[in-house]
Amino acid sequence: MEHIGISVIVPIYNTKPYLKECVDSILKQEVEVPFEVLLVDDGATDGCAEMCDEFAAKDKRVRVFHQENQGLSAARNTGIDAARGRYYAFVDSDDVVCPGYLHTLYAACEKNDAYMALCSVEDVQESGKSCDPASYTRPNAEGVFCGKDLLNEFYTPNGTVYTVAWNKLYRAEVWKLLHYPEGRLHEDDFVAHRLFWRCDKVVCVDKVLYHYRLRGGSICRTNTKPEAFDAVDGLADRYRFYVENGADRAVIDAAYAACWRRYLFLCAKVRQNPTPQLVKAISKEQFLMQGLISYLPNCRQMKMTEKLSAARWAMMSAESLCPIKK
Numbered sequence: 001m002e003h004i005g006i007s008v009i010v011p012i013y014n015t016k017p018y019l020k021e022c023v024d025s026i027l028k029q030e031v032e033v034p035f036e037v038l039l040v041d042d043g044a045t046d047g048c049a050e051m052c053d054e055f056a057a058k059d060k061r062v063r064v065f066h067q068e069n070q071g072l073s074a075a076r077n078t079g080i081d082a083a084r085g086r087y088y089a090f091v092d093s094d095d096v097v098c099p100g101y102l103h104t105l106y107a108a109c110e111k112n113d114a115y116m117a118l119c120s121v122e123d124v125q126e127s128g129k130s131c132d133p134a135s136y137t138r139p140n141a142e143g144v145f146c147g148k149d150l151l152n153e154f155y156t157p158n159g160t161v162y163t164v165a166w167n168k169l170y171r172a173e174v175w176k177l178l179h180y181p182e183g184r185l186h187e188d189d190f191v192a193h194r195l196f197w198r199c200d201k202v203v204c205v206d207k208v209l210y211h212y213r214l215r216g217g218s219i220c221r222t223n224t225k226p227e228a229f230d231a232v233d234g235l236a237d238r239y240r241f242y243v244e245n246g247a248d249r250a251v252i253d254a255a256y257a258a259c260w261r262r263y264l265f266l267c268a269k270v271r272q273n274p275t276p277q278l279v280k281a282i283s284k285e286q287f288l289m290q291g292l293i294s295y296l297p298n299c300r301q302m303k304m305t306e307k308l309s310a311a312r313w314a315m316m317s318a319e320s321l322c323p324i325k326k
Helices: 016-027 048-058 072-082 101-112 147-155 188-198 226-244 249-272 276-298 304-315
Strands: 006-012 035-042 062-067 087-090 116-124 130-137 143-145 168-171 202-213
Touching: 006 016, 006 072, 006 101, 016 035, 016 048, 035 048, 035 072, 048 062, 062 072, 072 087, 087 101, 101 116, 101 168, 101 202, 143 147, 147 188, 147 202, 147 249, 188 226, 226 249, 226 276, 249 276, 249 304, 276 304
Parallel strands: 006 035, 006 087, 035 062, 116 202
Antiparallel strands: 087 168, 116 130, 116 168, 143 202
């Protein structure tokens, strides 16, 4: 069996207008080790499944997996379980990787014996053209870092560079016994901290190697739904992980504050236009937040006004906080 250096995992669901450009950008990569492309058809209904089979018929590097629609996390997990490479990369099926994407990140990992490498990202319009003005997200510093020393970067304006799955190359070992939570949105919030915690070395490369397509109908750009509170659950999981593993106080406080701020932000959005389903979602989330409230007086990264608001939105009934207009 051929040695596979890199497994590129592409979860796919109803992105037919963009899929060919995405897959072509991966297959055109020039890197010094063999790589495979795992196309995971997550029950697409728009013809993506047939396109995947066509890619596999034309290029032996492509392997296709068809499954019933289970969501992004399940599709990524299918790819993780099937991957044969020493390194893994994730590419969303409506995005495009730039020439040199695999080569640059692979070389960075190999040169530094690193477990992860990440690159800068350009947001592009739905058409694939650059925004006006151009929009880039870059690592806050370039170089080689201990993963644990980058945990607070999650909460900076450029935090997405660190938290998302898809602008990185990972050593396969860091995924041992680790999968994305199925049936959840904001899956990266449950996983990113665990990945960085496991990486003694992370290489941050300030080169734009990934084009992230801004689409109005994408999962992360739709109106508020009850599932949006999955992000709060992910951030709460991150806070508890840090406490259980003895992280630095500053890291714990940052994670705790981020969890409450996401919760309060969503509560404020619900209050603007409450529905029975959204109010019920707040009520459900309050049980989680009440379990975290004991640390509230000790958090050094929250202002007193935030703490008072947090206590209010955790303890008062959601129905009284978000009255539904009749």
